[in-house]
Amino acid sequence: MPTAVTYGYHCRKALTDAGIVKPDGSPKYTPHGLRHFFASTALAHSIPIHEVSRWLGQTSIKATVDVYGHLVPASWDRCRTIMHDALWPDTRAAEPRSAGRVRARPGDPW
Template structure:
């Protein structure tokens, strides 16, 4: 899938799938979001950012006030992808920000937005043959964010941590959407209680 995306936008796939960023947050990504072993997500792109007359291209995160941010773990592979992108493509100054993802060609708009990105994402899926029987794209960009959440939960990462990394307003949102993916803890609970209340006895 990432191979079918325009080379300049390949990193967007990994930021969404590997760090759970929303599309609008991914498109607003700047080098100063990178810390030693985590990403500091600071802003998102306005839905009108592609327009030349847009006065505010970058806006606060969803459910957050101006200046608020959230931190997300940075896996090594993603750090390497970011470094490779910066070496190859650099940044472009837009609205006072050194952004990674912005059209290099004239007439393509000032900034990509969630809507314009989704259009090209659908084209990439079709080019890769990732389609439904009727020929429509099988996934949406938001599916990459779902991949991040479901993979983390399936491997035992606490749901409250995943909720915070996703930037959900309430953990209830995370539980409602992903609660069924949390591994069952029946056997672990039995072992813990047996050990706590009958130490030294067989646990099975």
């Protein structure tokens, strides 16, 4: 079974062979850094967190949410908009949308 040590060796070798190195000759990236880059970039581009969790090989989505959950604020905005529309359906048509965010109104609970 591959381990972090063997992954690290092959990753360093591939980066060095590709010329992706710092001025001192050491690789610019680590396997751990590339893992975080992958997860952050995927979430920033709206890949669902449960799919990212599977790609990362997590046994539980909780681990992924604990580490990367703060990177999905767009989902908070979508949820807030959906709840606002469900609670106050007649008020959305008259309000201009601003970058996808629900604007706070007096009386809104959030």
